[in-house]
Amino acid sequence: MKAVGKTPKQHEFETEALPHADLLYNYALRMTNNAADADDLVQETFLKAFRFWDKYEKGTNIRAWLFRIMKNSYINRYRREAKEPDTVDYEEIQNFYNTIRDERSDTHDTPESAFGNLLDDDLAGAISALPEDFRTVVILCDIEGLTYEEIAEFLDCPLGTVRSRLHRGRSLLRTRLTKYARDRGYAVEG
Amino acid sequence: MNCTEFDEQITPAVDDRLREDEAIAFRDHASVCPACRRSYEAELSTRNLIRQRVHMVRTPGSVAASIVDRLASERTAGTPAIFRRWSPSVYRSVLAVAAVVAAVYLISSPGFSDDPGFPAMREDVFAHSIVTYAGVMGGQMKPDIESAHPDVLQAFFAGKTSFPVRVHTVRDFTPVGAMLHESGGVPLAQVLYNAGNTTVYVYQTCWQTVQDGRKLQLPTRILSALRSGSAYVEENADGQTMVLWTEGQTLCGAVADMHTQELLAHLDVAPALK
Numbered sequence: 001m002k003a004v005g006k007t008p009k010q011h012e013f014e015t016e017a018l019p020h021a022d023l024l025y026n027y028a029l030r031m032t033n034n035a036a037d038a039d040d041l042v043q044e045t046f047l048k049a050f051r052f053w054d055k056y057e058k059g060t061n062i063r064a065w066l067f068r069i070m071k072n073s074y075i076n077r078y079r080r081e082a083k084e085p086d087t088v089d090y091e092e093i094q095n096f097y098n099t100i101r102d103e104r105s106d107t108h109d110t111p112e113s114a115f116g117n118l119l120d121d122d123l124a125g126a127i128s129a130l131p132e133d134f135r136t137v138v139i140l141c142d143i144e145g146l147t148y149e150e151i152a153e154f155l156d157c158p159l160g161t162v163r164s165r166l167h168r169g170r171s172l173l174r175t176r177l178t179k180y181a182r183d184r185g186y187a188v189e190g
Numbered sequence: 191m192n193c194t195e196f197d198e199q200i201t202p203a204v205d206d207r208l209r210e211d212e213a214i215a216f217r218d219h220a221s222v223c224p225a226c227r228r229s230y231e232a233e234l235s236t237r238n239l240i241r242q243r244v245h246m247v248r249t250p251g252s253v254a255a256s257i258v259d260r261l262a263s264e265r266t267a268g269t270p271a272i273f274r275r276w277s278p279s280v281y282r283s284v285l286a287v288a289a290v291v292a293a294v295y296l297i298s299s300p301g302f303s304d305d306p307g308f309p310a311m312r313e314d315v316f317a318h319s320i321v322t323y324a325g326v327m328g329g330q331m332k333p334d335i336e337s338a339h340p341d342v343l344q345a346f347f348a349g350k351t352s353f354p355v356r357v358h359t360v361r362d363f364t365p366v367g368a369m370l371h372e373s374g375g376v377p378l379a380q381v382l383y384n385a386g387n388t389t390v391y392v393y394q395t396c397w398q399t400v401q402d403g404r405k406l407q408l409p410t411r412i413l414s415a416l417r418s419g420s421a422y423v424e425e426n427a428d429g430q431t432m433v434l435w436t437e438g439q440t441l442c443g444a445v446a447d448m449h450t451q452e453l454l455a456h457l458d459v460a461p462a463l464k
Contacts, residue, residue, distance in 0.1 A: 010261050018257065025249040039253045046257045115239055123243050141205070142240040148207065167201040167233070174236040 013050050020063050021046075023144060024070050030139045031074055033128040041077070045070040067154045071136075115177055117186045126176040134169030141166055191219040196226045204234045262448075263387060333367030333382065343368045347379050353396040353439045355379040360390050360444075361456045376405050390446040390456060397441040408434075416441070421459050425450045435459045 024045055028038035048069050049056070056065055127135060127143075140146045140154065141162075151162045191199075196219045202208050203216050220227040335346045340357040346368050347355040357365060363383035371378050376399045383390040399405050401413065408416075412434060415422040421435035431453045433444045446453045 013261065014258065018254070021249040021254060021257070022246060025253065026246050029247065035250075039250070039256075042249065042253055043257055043260065047260055050261050115235075120243060123240070127240075127244065138240070142237055143244050143246065145246075148205070163201050166205075170201070170204075170233050170236045173240070174232055177236070177239075 009053060010050075013053050016062055017046065017049055017053075017066060020066055023063060024066060026144055027067070027136075027139055028070065028074070030124075030127055030143065031132075031135065032078065033124065037078075041070060041073060044073050044077075048073065061150075061153055063150070064153045068156075115181060117184070118177060118180055122177070122180045122184075126173055126180065129176055130169055130172055134165050134172060137162055137165040138169040138173065142170075191215045193219075193223060193226055196220070196223070197229065200230050200233050203230060204237050334369050336367040338364050338366060340365055343381060346370075351377045351379060351396075353377075353394070353398075354437070355394050355440065356437065356442075357381055358392055358442070358444075359458065360392070361458075363388075363390050363456060388447060390444060390453070392442065392444045394440050394442050397436050397439055400441050423450055423454070433457060433459060 021042065025038060025042050028041040028045075029035065032038050032041060045066065049066055052069075056062065127138060130138060136155070137151055140151045141148070146154070148159050148162045148166075152159050155162070196216065199208060199212065199216050203213070208216060220230060335343065337343055337346075340359070343365055344355075344357045347357075347370065350370055357368070358381070360383040363385045366382050366384045366389075368382070369380045371380070376396055378393055378395045380391065380393040383392065397416075400408055401417070412422050416434060416436050419436075421433055423431065423433050425431040430447045431445070431450045433453060435442050444453065444457055444459075446456075
């Protein structure tokens with residue numbers, strides 16, 4: 001009797017690509033906010049990656065390669081369904097950001113104690129409500145623990161863009177969490 | 191450092207990415223500008239809140255398993271259209287089945303590489319299957335009968351063989367057709383079962399003839415296993431599996447493009463695997 005065997009391609013793919021499933025799954029979960037959709041997205045990503053495995057340049061960043069496949073799959077599947085624009089309206093976001101920054105400047109005490117009362121679902125909801133580009137960097141940096149450099153490679157953008165999106169993403173997130181805390185009747189001074 | 195410059199440095203400061211000189215300037219400004227300091231503290235606490243409360247989750251085992259299964263089914267994609275003559279729904283698996291039959295034969299016959307005389311190998315039950323399936327895939331041979339009804343296929347074999355032929359139940363699979371060919375004057379009864387894009391190929395021949403080794407042959411180690419009443423299972427490097435077992439006067443073989451445990455789960459040969 002022989003042990004379970006695979007084709008060389010499958011063996012190589014499973015050895016090199018599948019260990020990064022958690023990276024993709026967590027991103028998919030936070031982007032779709034739905035476990036079943038995340039399952040589908042991860043599976044679709046790996047199947048596409050497997051089909052194009054000969055296109056992957058060995059020795060390059062496989063995590064970035066897989067991430068880009070997933071990002072494209074996500075865009076094709078969800079953005080079309082939602083009929084969302086292809087890019088974030090930065091001017092609108094900037095205006096919103098400036099507004100909330102002004103509001104925040106009036107806050108004398110940070111609402112950390114109120115945040116502590118928030119449910120995990122509130123946090124997940126606040127993250128999923130972020131505009132896509134900001135949500136992506138927050139997920140990759142603050143949940144998945146990637147460096148700025150790796151995020152820049154994933155997104156094929158400058159480090160400065162990563163930093164500014166992260167800054168704005170966290171600020172938007174804080175504003176939403178503050179609103180949730182107020183809505184739930186937790187004391188938030190300001 | 192002014193407030194605008196400070197604001198641009200908040201995020202790298204939160205993530206501890208400032209150079210020492212930048213960090214000193216940043217702290218100096220924060221010490222004299224309460225509004226900027228609060229902005230820094232707000233982002234820091236938000237970042238910490240996420241890191242403390244939102245955790246990475248493991249990919250569900252079911253997802254990982256499904257990926258592996260789908261990768262296995264992907265590997266037969268892209269088969270040339272020539273193989274689609276018989277049945278588009280099963281050609282991929284038929285191709286895979288032929289591959290495993292060939293692979294198992296190579297594994298099972300040490301003399302293969304030393305004796306490439308093809309006529310002699312035709313007497314081997316595996317080699318015969320290769321020939322048969324090459325013909326099926328090439329369109330030169332078709333199932334003698336196509337039916338999803340086991341009783342119809344059973345009737346097809348009636349009275350045509352010296353050994354009992356049974357149309358087995360393959361769990362979750364539906365029969366699609368049957369063939370009867372001869373190898374060295376000994377009939378080889380074959381039944382195909384299909385589920386989605388996967389095919390299970392079951393063949394049966396005369397067990398006594400195989401043991402005699404004059405018209406049909408099996409490697410000694412397989413014969414020994416079968417004579418002891420055990421089923422013989424072999425999986426090749428491509429994850430394709432063959433199971434051989436005996437039922438009275440009949441030698442049965444099942445081949446499929448699936449791993450051992452998966453194929454066994456579809457077959458009712460558990461008693462012979464003890």
